[in-house]
Every structure is written in C-alpha cells, then in structure tokens.
Amino acid sequence: MALDIKASRPYPALFSLPWSTPLEEWPADRLAALPRGISRHIVRFARVDGRVLAVKEIKSDIALREYNMLKQLRRLHLPCVEAIAVVTGRTAPDGSPLDACLLTRHLQFSMPYRAMISQTLRPDAATRLIDALAVLLVKVHLVGFWWGDVSLSNALFRRDAGEFAAYLVDAETGELRDQLSDGQREHDLDIARVNIAGELMDLQAGGMLPEDMDPIEVSNTIVERYHELWRAITDTERFDASEAWRVEERIRALNELGFDVGELDITTDIDGTTMQIKPQIVEAGYHSRRLRHLTGLEVGENQARRLLNDLVSFTASKNRQNDDEEAVARDWLATIYEPVTRSVPPEMRGKLEPAEIFHEVLEHRWYMSERQRHDVTIEQAVVDYVKHILPTKPDEKNVIAPDTTPMQMDLNP
Template sequence: MRFVFSPPAEDAAGLLTLPWSEPLDEWQDERLVEIRQRGISRHVVRFVADGGTLYALKSISERLARREYRLLRELAELGIPAVEVVGVGVNLGPGAEAILVTKFLAFATTYRAVFSSPRGSGPPTDKLLDALVELLVRLHLSGFFWGDCSLSNTLFRYDAGTLEAYFVDAETSEKHPELSNGQRSYDVELAVERVYAELLDLEAGELLPAGIDPLEVAEDLQRRYDRLWDELTMEEIIPVNEQRFRIAERLRRLNELGFAAEEVELVSTPAGNRLRVTTRVADQGDQARKLFLRTGIEARENQARRLLNDIASFRAYLEQKERRPVSEIVAASRWLTEVYDPVVEAIPEDLRGRLAPAEVFHEILEHRWYMSERAGRDVGTTAAARSYFERVLPKAPEALDQDLTE
C-alpha cells in the first residue's frame, strides 16, 4: 500500500491506520460516519472523522485517482473554489481500486437542500445558476475543461445571502494552456443538459417550486454564461479622449465580478484604440483577510464585507454617542465583544452548525432591517436575534457535516 499526501502531510497522518487493504465499502472502523444529507455519486464514497477533521474517501481507478489528485492540487494553486485534496491511496491489493481522500467542505450544502429550504428572496434557481456559471467561467479562464458540470457535482456555501459554488469532481476534467471556443461551447452544452435532467428529477419529486420550467432554467444557464464571458473577455473600441476613464471603468467592473486584469493592451485601429484585457481570476479574500486581522473572525468574502460595514456603522455610532473620535482598531474590538460575540453565543445549541456564524450574523442584520421597517423604528440587534432564532434559523437546512451518526 502506498499513500501519497498533499502537504502538510502530518495533518492527515491518522488516516494511515485505516483498513486500506480492504475494499472501501467493507471497511469497519469507529471513525467512519454516515451523512444522511449527501450528494449523488457514481462511486463508493465514505466519510471518516479523524483528529477533528471530516474526510471524504472515494473508491476509483488508480489512473483516475492520480489524475483527479493532480487536477485538484492545480485548482488550489490557482485559487479556484474546490474541495481540498488530502491524498490518494494506491497499490492497495490485487485488483483493488485506489482511494482518493479530500477534506469535507465545512458548512457546505447541496442543490437539493437549497431547493428544499430556500434562503432569502427570489427563486433558488437564480442563485444556483449564478454560482455555477461563475465557477464554470473561472475554470475556463484558467484552461480547465470540466466535462461533467452539473449541480450534483458541485457543493454550495452561503455567503451573505448569495451562493458560492465549489468544484467537487474532476474525473472528466482536463487542463490546457487555454480552451478553444469549441471546447468551451461543448462544456456549457453538457452543463445545460445535466442541469435540465436534474431539474426534471426535482420536478418529479415535487421539490421544484411552482412556475419554474426546467428547460427554460437550463437554457438560461447558457445565456448567463455568455453574458459573463463576454463581459470578461470582450474587446471594445474607445476614443482617445476617454481612454483613462473607460479603462478604469472596465477594470472596476471586472473587480466587482470577482476577476482581475492580468494584462491591459491598447491596439491602434482606424476606428480608434481597441481595448484588450486579459482576464484572470482575482485573488480572493481581501475583505476576509481585513476582517480576520481586525477581529479574528473567519468569513467568506461577502460575509466579511457585510460585517466590516457593520463595524463601520458601529464606529460612527460610538463617535456620536461618546462625542470623540474612535479608531478603527478600538471600534472593531468593541464591536466584537459588545455586538458580534453575544449574538453568536446566543445561538441555540440545537441550531449551531446550520450556518456559519458569520452567515447567521448577516441574516440577523437582514432580519433586523425588515423588523425595523415594519415597526417604524430600530428594533435593535438583540431583539432581531431572538426573533431570528425562533422563526428563521430552524428552517435552515442542516449543513452536510453537522448531521452525523456513527
């Protein structure tokens, strides 16, 4: 038996004592756990809790396991949202398949759970398609052909009311220096077909909201993809006297979409200067890093942006109340101890783990806004949190890694 680790290897050393010489579906070990809410897989997949970390183990051919291991590591280096690969077990015995090991994605949910318990306003299809399309575009910009893009092969995390999609299955994926238009079109075509089939399945199970047409939604995936791809890669003619303004505007739009310019080129043409922007996936986490440095809170990017805004609002409130300037550091520290921590500590024990603490706080801010609007006054965070815990949080789907039985 040989087990290849991704660094740092010591984090998963405890996995070496698992019964690797036996077929995965026959394993018996006290660290094995069952997850009732899980995605659909073509392979044997089991889950192991070791050292406080939950791992997903998938039985697959050695060729595909090694390939998926390599591709997932490349995605991590490129900063594309994907499950974190830990290692791969090979040479497990005569005729035995290899086993790919990934870390289970904390606070993740499936598309089925999103439909069974939608969050926020608007149909869940909009958030799911936006998240899936953005992930697909990120992959294509990086030269990745997915080959099996679907809602089933994706996990989702809530991020301040939006959804962020995570790449899960790289069995059919290919890495190229860049993709041709034909490769991209084929990948999107496959995605449309698979999403259509998945929505038909939801419709048959009466999980699809009334009035949603599976074919119309699936075909909308193509339109959303085309709009985002065109926005990121289009060339445009700009007059000389508008160069600085138009370039700055284009780069700002890219940043707002979560992308960045790798190269900006102006090419002279008879009609004017043609602007070419080579787009890459932006370094993620600026707001999250800023929040962590100020408060120690780990959050997704949109969550961090929302919490930082609340800190700024709290700082203004302190300055007005105390009639003196308050530094950002002091305001963040007091906000943490006086506002955020009390809310998180008040989450009922049986509801902890439904959503990430930062997402809970974001939803409480939303809930407070609606309550205050109805009341015609500011109801306060404490009252909003109490109402949210009673009426809203119990309806949230259980996160995949929270509903575990040995």
C-alpha cells in the same frame, strides 16, 4: 502488494482505516452520515482524527490524476475541495486487489444540490444554484481549466449571504491548459446544459420542483448567465479618449462582480481620439481577499461583500473615514462582528457559518426596523434572531441521520 499512502501532509491516522475492506462494506462506526447525492463511484464519509473526509473508491491512475489536479486547482485559488491523500496497493484478506481511494476534506456547511433544494424550499432555488454553477464555470475557465463533466452533481453548494456559492468536487475528467479556446468553453457549456436538464427532470419526477417548471428551459439559463459574465469580464470596450474615467468605471464594475483586475491592456488609435481597454489578468475573489487583508476572516465572496458594506457603515457612523483602515476594521471586528457571532448558543452554531449568521442578523435588523418603524440596534436584532429565526434553520454542519432511500447514492468528489 504493499499499501501506499500519498498524502499532502503527515496523516498517521489514515493507517487506522479498514483499507482491506471494500469501501461499501466499511463499518458504520468509522463513518459519518452526511447528506447524499448521486455519484458514479462508491463514496463514504469517514471520521479521521476528529475530521470528516470524503473517501472515493476509483482506479489508481484516475485517483492519482485527480489528486494532483485538485492540488493544482487549490494553488490557483479556485473553489474546490481539498485533496488529502491517495491510497493505493489495497488488497482484501484473500489477497484479491481492491481499487484505490481518493480522500478529500469534507467542505463544512456544504450540501449537494438535492439537499440544498429540499431544505431551501424556494421556487427559484434551482435557478439560483445554476447561477452559482455558472459563476464557478467562469472562474475555472479563466485559469484554463476544462471541466469535461459540468453538472450540479459534481459540485457542492454553500450559502453565501443569501445566495449560493458553488465548489468543484469532481476533477477526474478535467484538463488544465494555458488558455481555453472558445470551442472548448462552449463544449463545457453544452455538457452542463444537457447534464443539468437531466438532473432537473429527475428532481421534477420526485416532486422536488414545481410542476410548471420546464427543466430544459431552466437548464438553458446556465448558458445565458455564463455568457453575460464572460462578456463583462473579457470584452474589449472602446470609447472617446476624453472619457478616460471609464477605465476606473470598468475596474469598479468588475470588482462589483467579485473579480480583481491585475492588468489592463489600454490602447489608443493613431490620432489619440479613441481608446480601447481589455482586461488581461482577472482573478476571482476580490471582496474575500480584501476582507481577509483587513480582518483575517475567511468567508465567501458575497458574505465578504456584505461584511465590507457593514464595515463602511461602521466607519461612517464613528466618523473615522480618515483613520487607518486596518485599525477601524479591527475595532469593527471586536465590537460588532464577534459579539454577534458569539451570541449564538453553542448548540446552534452548526446551523450556519458565522458569516452567514451575521448576514442574516443584518437582514433581520432591517425587517425589524421596517416593521417597528424605528431603528433597531444590532444587539436587539441578534437577540430576536437567535430566539425566533435561528432555531427554525436546518443544521448544515453537524452529522445528520443517514439517508436510507434506495435510489439515493453518495456524493462528494
């Protein structure tokens, strides 16, 4: 059987990988050691042409299906890993067949939930990760994706302006439909609740959670958080026709949650005394799209919200409210954002994303001003942050030493 590589773009370097060797036996010099979690499949992180790719060994039909599903989800602008290629037709030197491999691009600055909890060291870390997973579940359900295996293990997490953002990394059980029924959505929630409870029990047994934390009680929070978000995004609202301003209020509320409203269904009763509104087209990523339009920056949703707020403050401080918005944004980028991110020494730039560093500098400036009881400039804040705070942060981008714990297995897709 001939080796076949189906790739999203020309990638000649893929042919150099040892496809005739079972994935778990790949030589260390071809691999990158990254934080590991739990997976039902063998996964390795390979260095390919200056990039790090996650390689998952699975049956060819499953690999091809997941490759196509991930591409569809990316086209729908959902937060998930990028599918790079599927390699089929693998054979060992003795001619015996080997499973196919799915390759995805490693998501920089992301970590599995175990590594995130162990590095965060905050008692509410597990709850915050579950909140992020609930947001991700709402996003995928809005476009009609039934996940089928929702869990902390099947997502990766990145810091997002002090919170977490979740990214889907395993789509092999998922189905994409025009719309999900309430029963399908609740099925996904039941799967999530059971899986998360088991994952938290495992963490608790390993001493990674407070002893007084009830894994079942905490796992139930994904149901509460999901329903809260879903109602805010999809519920029909009735009000008096004289309160038409509430239409704009509903749109602003959805924007604050990070969702953009493409269409509203607005109806009135026969005598025109009452109105009802229901969002028809809701898309995630309102703040990140707006920031990208103004500055070209690609950042997380919460990071974008924080940067946009700083841009508003900059506009007011320069009395430029009547100037062209894009011109002001370019000046903010050149005089505020870029000088701060460039102030980080090269050896520390792998610790956090630039946008997360900028967010932390703003936080640090606020605390410094409060402590010193006078306004601290952003230049003073970044100097103090780089000297005293950033060196204490774990490195979340660069390759770290491999984890040799026997019970811990690989995670990415």
